[in-house]
Amino acid sequence: MITRTPLRDHAYQHILQLVHRGELAPGARVKDVTLAVQLGVSRTPVREALLQLAREGVLNADIGRGFTVRSLDSTEMREAGAILSALEVLALTSSPEIPGERLSRLGEIDRQLVSIRGDADRIVGLEEEWHHTLLIGCPNQRLRGMISTLWQVPRRYMRAYLRDTGRVTLSTQHHARIVEAERRQDRQTAASRLTHYWTRGIEELGSWMER
Amino acid sequence: MITRTPLRDHAYQHILQLVHRGELAPGARVKDVTLAVQLGVSRTPVREALLQLAREGVLNADIGRGFTVRSLDSTEMREAGAILSALEVLALTSSPEIPGERLSRLGEIDRQLVSIRGDADRIVGLEEEWHHTLLIGCPNQRLRGMISTLWQVPRRYMRAYLRDTGRVTLSTQHHARIVEAERRQDRQTAASRLTHYWTRGIEELGSWMER
DNA sequence: ATACTGTATACTGTATACAGGATACGAAAG
DNA sequence: CTTTCGTATCCTGTATACAGTATACAGTAT
Numbered sequence: 105m106i107t108r109t110p111l112r113d114h115a116y117q118h119i120l121q122l123v124h125r126g127e128l129a130p131g132a133r134v135k136d137v138t139l140a141v142q143l144g145v146s147r148t149p150v151r152e153a154l155l156q157l158a159r160e161g162v163l164n165a166d167i168g169r170g171f172t173v174r175s176l177d178s179t180e181m182r183e184a185g186a187i188l189s190a191l192e193v194l195a196l197t198s199s200p201e202i203p204g205e206r207l208s209r210l211g212e213i214d215r216q217l218v219s220i221r222g223d224a225d226r227i228v229g230l231e232e233e234w235h236h237t238l239l240i241g242c243p244n245q246r247l248r249g250m251i252s253t254l255w256q257v258p259r260r261y262m263r264a265y266l267r268d269t270g271r272v273t274l275s276t277q278h279h280a281r282i283v284e285a286e287r288r289q290d291r292q293t294a295a296s297r298l299t300h301y302w303t304r305g306i307e308e309l310g311s312w313m314e315r
Numbered sequence: 316m317i318t319r320t321p322l323r324d325h326a327y328q329h330i331l332q333l334v335h336r337g338e339l340a341p342g343a344r345v346k347d348v349t350l351a352v353q354l355g356v357s358r359t360p361v362r363e364a365l366l367q368l369a370r371e372g373v374l375n376a377d378i379g380r381g382f383t384v385r386s387l388d389s390t391e392m393r394e395a396g397a398i399l400s401a402l403e404v405l406a407l408t409s410s411p412e413i414p415g416e417r418l419s420r421l422g423e424i425d426r427q428l429v430s431i432r433g434d435a436d437r438i439v440g441l442e443e444e445w446h447h448t449l450l451i452g453c454p455n456q457r458l459r460g461m462i463s464t465l466w467q468v469p470r471r472y473m474r475a476y477l478r479d480t481g482r483v484t485l486s487t488q489h490h491a492r493i494v495e496a497e498r499r500q501d502r503q504t505a506a507s508r509l510t511h512y513w514t515r516g517i518e519e520l521g522s523w524m525e526r
Numbered sequence: 527a528t529a530c531t532g533t534a535t536a537c538t539g540t541a542t543a544c545a546g547g548a549t550a551c552g553a554a555a556g
Numbered sequence: 557c558t559t560t561c562g563t564a565t566c567c568t569g570t571a572t573a574c575a576g577t578a579t580a581c582a583g584t585a586t
Contacts, residue, residue, distance in 0.1 A: 112539095136567090147540095147542090149540070155367070191398070322570070323569095359570055360570070
């Protein structure tokens with residue numbers, strides 16, 4: 105079975121990369137024709153990707169004025185964070201028991217997290233992978249999709265925070281406590297600790313941004 | 316201040332209407348050129364709308380084979396319902412106190428709901444309006460947006476259910492109980508009743524569909 | 527009669543063309 | 557020197573054109 109993928113998907117990934125790497129800085133205008141040339145395609149699939157990114161909150165779409173990279177602001181981060189928190193908790197509570205093997209993988213990711221020094225991209229990547237691993241067993245596919253999409257918001261903020269403060273990690277102690285509760289099959293406690301993780305994290309990022 | 320709106324927004328609304336009214340039945344192919352003619356615009360804005368609806372789960376997009384109206388299935392309804400439940404509860408708990416005037420409006424909507432007989436469209440419309448009114452004070456804009464978007468899923472199922480069973484209403488007793496708790500400023504109870512509303516509603520729709 | 531293959535048609539995905547509005551720059555006036 | 561108005565350019569949103577793939581139909585062979 106050969107699979108075709110629409111050009112808009114390539115474009116989508118490409119633009120996302122540019123935003124993550126900071127090559128498209130917050131506030132910058134995003135010109136579809138430039139991207140189309142970069143990718144060697146026409147404006148059409150590029151615009152389709154841009155429209156999607158705008159809907160997801162990565163870009164702003166001002167009518168007649170095209171697309172810009174959405175600036176970081178604490179309100180948005182707090183809004184998205186609150187939602188993500190609720191959704192991840194829902195995903196956790198509606199998951200079947202997490203197998204020991206997966207719990208070990210979570211520990212492994214945490215060990216990598218503490219061993220890394222100073223690479224914000226990699227830290228955020230591992231952070232996200234940790235959450236993804238925690239929730240991969242959730243049978244609600246739509247929920248998992250929404251969570252992945254929403255992660256695009258905190259990702260940007262976490263990166264900026266780590267870069268700016270030079271902090272090495274966000275949350276390994278929280279991670280460990282969640283895994284610990286899961287190991288005891290205490291789902292209730294694990295969920296409340298996951299909530300706590302987000303509450304603390306959002307607060308930390310928020311106060312830094314508002315400084 | 317005059318406001319332009321992109322043609323894709325008109326197209327979006329139009330297509331949604333067609334799906335709601337059943338003029339585009341589940342499983343039916345959606346040909347962009349047909350819609351474009353209907354609306355008197357070109358394929359481009361129509362396709363933009365279709366792409367968005369596909370992302371939201373109203374349509375399926377099969378590569379090279381265009382768009383079809385997504386069929387109703389209980390799994391999807393349960394998935395979306397669980398998410399919506401969590402998000403509405405979050406919206407409620409993060410709202411400031413609901414003013415008495417708004418509570419009265421909720422009562423008014425309920426009164427309309429019981430007075431109507433047999434118009435599924437209108438019932439679902441009022442049902443949605445009730446929720447919208449309840450949560451309109453929520454300061455988290457992104458959350459409110461996500462809730463509106465997600466409502467597109469249960470809307471279709473509720474309509475089908477009401478049509479098929481000939482039932483007159485879904486939930487006025489639940490509504491009343493939620494408002495009652497709110498009147499006492501007992502947010503905690505109101506939230507748990509909202510959860511209960513969704514749990515029951517999803518179960519009712521689910522078992523009907525799986526019958 | 528049924529199944530298969532080839533061809534014609536339709537439709538999708540992508541590219542390009544076009545028109546109107548927004549931005550930038552410069553000239554003129556205060 | 558600063559500000560305002562006008563003009564030229566650029567860019568966006570939309571329309572149209574094109575190429576390749578999927579579908580439908582008909583003719584032929586079993």
